[in-house]
Amino acid sequence: MATLAELTPEILDIxxxxxxxxxxxxxxRTSQGxxxxxxxxxxxxxxxxxxxxxxxxxxxxELLQPVAxxxxxxxxxxxxxxxxxKRRCTARNAVCDGDTTALTDPxxxxxxFLDIFETASYRTDPILMRRSSxxxxxxxxxxxxxxxxxxxxHDYHRDIDSASLPLHxxxxxxxxxxxxxxxxxxxxxxxASKFHIFYGATKREGDSVRAxxxxxxxxxxxxxxxxxxxxxxxxxxxxxxxNWQVLEAITSLMNRIFDTIGLTIPMGFKSxxxxxxxxxxxxxxxxxxxxxxxxxxxxxxxxYRALVHYNFANHLEYSMDLGADQEACGDVMRLKLELSNDExxxxxxxxxxxxxxxxxxxxxxxxxxSSGRPIGRPSILVRGCxxxxxxxxxxxxxxxxxxxxxxxxxxxGIQPGGICSGAVYGLWSHVEHEEHGPVGPFCYYFDxxxxxxxxxxxxx
Numbered sequence: 329m330a331t332l333a334e335l336t337p338e339i340l341d342i343x344x345x346x347x348x349x350x351x352x353x354x355x356x357r358t359s360q361g362x363x364x365x366x367x368x369x370x371x372x373x374x375x376x377x378x379x380x381x382x383x384x385x386x387x388x389x390e391l392l393q394p395v396a397x398x399x400x401x402x403x404x405x406x407x408x409x410x411x412x413x414k415r416r417c418t419a420r421n422a423v424c425d426g427d428t429t430a431l432t433d434p435x436x437x438x439x440x441f442l443d444i445f446e447t448a449s450y451r452t453d454p455i456l457m458r459r460s461s462x463x464x465x466x467x468x469x470x471x472x473x474x475x476x477x478x479x480x481x482h483d484y485h486r487d488i489d490s491a492s493l494p495l496h497x498x499x500x501x502x503x504x505x506x507x508x509x510x511x512x513x514x515x516x517x518x519x520a521s522k523f524h525i526f527y528g529a530t531k532r533e534g535d536s537v538r539a540x541x542x543x544x545x546x547x548x549x550x551x552x553x554x555x556x557x558x559x560x561x562x563x564x565x566x567x568x569x570x571n572w573q574v575l576e577a578i579t580s581l582m583n584r585i586f587d588t589i590g591l592t593i594p595m596g597f598k599s600x601x602x603x604x605x606x607x608x609x610x611x612x613x614x615x616x617x618x619x620x621x622x623x624x625x626x627x628x629x630x631x632y633r634a635l636v637h638y639n640f641a642n643h644l645e646y647s648m649d650l651g652a653d654q655e656a657c658g659d660v661m662r663l664k665l666e667l668s669n670d671e672x673x674x675x676x677x678x679x680x681x682x683x684x685x686x687x688x689x690x691x692x693x694x695x696x697x698s699s700g701r702p703i704g705r706p707s708i709l710v711r712g713c714x715x716x717x718x719x720x721x722x723x724x725x726x727x728x729x730x731x732x733x734x735x736x737x738x739x740x741g742i743q744p745g746g747i748c749s750g751a752v753y754g755l756w757s758h759v760e761h762e763e764h765g766p767v768g769p770f771c772y773y774f775d776x777x778x779x780x781x782x783x784x785x786x787x788x
Contacts, residue, residue, distance in 0.1 A: 349377040349413055368410040375409040382416070383463045385447035391602055393688035396720035415440055420466070426475045434480055438523050441467060441480075445526055448601050459606070464597045471527075478530045481523065521572035525744050528595035529583040540584070541651030543577035547755070547769050548630055548650065550639050558683050559757045559767075560724075560740025568683035568718050570742055578753045579744075582771040585628050585657045593751055594773050600745030605774050615667045617714040617723055618748040618774060619694045623663040625772030627739075627756050628655050632766055639764070663710055663772070665696035678728050678735065678759060679713045685724065686716035707732065717742070725752050727772075728759060735759045739770055748774075 352373065355362050366373060385407070389400055419440040422431060431437065448463035471477040524530075533539040546552055552574060556564035561575040586593040598604065605618050612620060630638075634653045641648040673679060673693040685691065691713050698708035712727040723746060727739035738761075741754025751773035758765045 349374075349380070349417065352377055368408070371409050374413060378409045378413045381413075381462060381466060382444070383447065383449050383451070383461055387449040387451075388447045388602075391449065393686065393716065393720035395686050395688050395718075399719070416444055416466075420470050423470055423474045423477065423480055431479065431483070434483065435517075435519070438480060439519050441470075442519055442523055442526075445597055445600070448597070450601060450603060461598065461601060464601070467597050478532045481527050481530055482532055516573055518572040521576035522744070524576050525572070525579050526597055526600045528597075529580070529587070533580060534584065534587075537651040539580065541649050543580040544630070544650040544653075544655070545638075546574050546577040547581060548635055548638060548767060550764070550767070553755050553757075553767055555761065558681055558740060559738065559761060560755050561742050561753070562683060562724075562740075566683065568681075568685060568724075570717060570722055570744070575742055575744060575753060578755065578769040578771075581628060581655070581769050582753060585626065585655075585769075586771065589626065589657060589660065591624065591626075591660065593771065595750070599750030601749060602746040603748045604745065604750055605748045605776055612667055615692065616689050616747060617692050619665050619692060619714060620667050621665065622775040623665060623772045624660065624775045625663075625751075625770060626657050626660050627768055627770035628657045629766060629768040630655055635766065636764065661708075661772075662699050662775075663696050664699060665694045665710065668693050668695045668711075670695070673711060673713070676711070676728075678738070679711070679726060681726070684718050686718050686720040688720050689716050691715040709733075712739075721746050723747060723752075725754070741770065741772070 352366055355366065368374065386404075389397065389404060392400060419437045421427070422437055444463050444467060448461045450459045450461055452459050471480075474480075552564075552571075553559060553561075557571060557574075558568075561571050561578060563569050563571045583593065583595065594604065630650070630653055634650070638648050638650055670693065673695065679693065692715070693711075693713045695709070695711045697710060709730040710727055711730075712725060714723055714725050716722070717724050723743040725739070725741040725743065727737075727741070728735055729737040729739065736759060737756050738759045739754055739756045741752040743749055743752045751771050753769070753771050755767060756770045757767045
């Protein structure tokens with residue numbers, strides 16, 4: 329009887345395609361012929377092994393807009409199924425095994441996890457009738473079984489027990505901070521902030537007063553969130569691209585706020601995948617941003633005296649800690665938005681930005697109102713626009729909030745996961761942007777259940 333290794337290569341490829349990577353590796357140890365057959369250059373074999381564990385990255389790539397897809401072409405052309413599978417499994421093992429050496433500088437591990445996340449896509453399980461992602465399941469499993477899993481979110485180029493930490497950390501019992509909030513003016517790689525945003529809130533930051541203070545130090549700093557960044561979480565270089573460090577600070581604060589008011593915000597890897605909100609939810613095929621429907625959110629603010637004191641103290645290079653200040657949140661806002669082709673919106677000076685955007689998809693305009701306001705409160709009208717940021721991945725939102733017919737507030741937000749993903753996080757300020765005006769973070773997310781109910785009640 330012929331052994332398995334003696335089968336023709338075509339049949340052997342079919343047989344081994346039913347096996348996961350560990351079983352294939354075990355098969356390779358059975359003989360020299362078997363070992364030669366599972367060589368890394370056998371891309372057909374390792375592709376099937378890869379797809380046992382991960383989503384097909386080509387699905388995610390095909391969802392990219394032209395600018396983003398063009399930037400990704402070089403990587404697609406050299407994609408190696410064996411190498412990518414090995415790289416991902418090595419990163420997982422480093423975290424799950426608590427490999428101190430590998431995690432002392434977590435750059436490679438975290439960027440690998442980001443790559444897993446950024447090549448994730450949803451598919452519908454025909455048996456369970458639910459949408460799922462192998463990549464998300466893989467990441468979630470890592471952080472469920474790994475020892476001290478939050479260290480990979482927080483610790484930046486050093487072990488949390490290291491005696492080499494700067495003195496201002498060693499003296500602070502609420503250590504550690506998030507990577508992006510190590511210090512007010514610390515420059516941190518985008519991958520560090522991105523991963524924290526996509527991972528979501530952690531217990532360690534929730535227990536850390538210093539982490540809250542450090543996030544506030546970015547969000548409430550007029551010099552960071554002023555006109556140079558178009559009053560939003562954008563870089564100050566006129567590029568129109570996301571300032572991930574500021575966006576991380578906003579998400580950290582707003583996740584805390586939502587936790588205190590009892591609203592469940594879409595959070596974690598699954599909610600930040602593009603088209604987390606199914607395309608079937610939207611009836612208008614032109615509504616690429618998923619505007620039409622119900623949105624839920626709120627905003628936060630400091631006492632104005634603390635805001636002013638903090639900014640002038642910074643100007644005088646006096647270190648002021650915002651950790652002890654009380655941060656309040658506004659009413660829970662429920663917005664009903666509709667896509668609009670009104671020419672007046674397109675020409676509205678308050679919806680015109682000097683920052684560039686990606687033109688792969690057209691800027692969309694919308695209008696709407698807030699429901700659920702207490703009796704006696706003035707009505708709230710909303711108008712705004714949504715566009716792709718340069719690079720074609722994230723979505724930028726602008727909301728103008730009007731009370732009793734007068735424009736009051738401008739909200740500048742970013743949808744970090746991309747089109748039809750989870751929440752929009754950003755900054756609010758007065759619509760006229762008077763000098764030394766109030767500022768604070770906000771968050772809105774699409775309420776799929778309410779939107780679907782609204783469609784069912786709509787006679788059209």
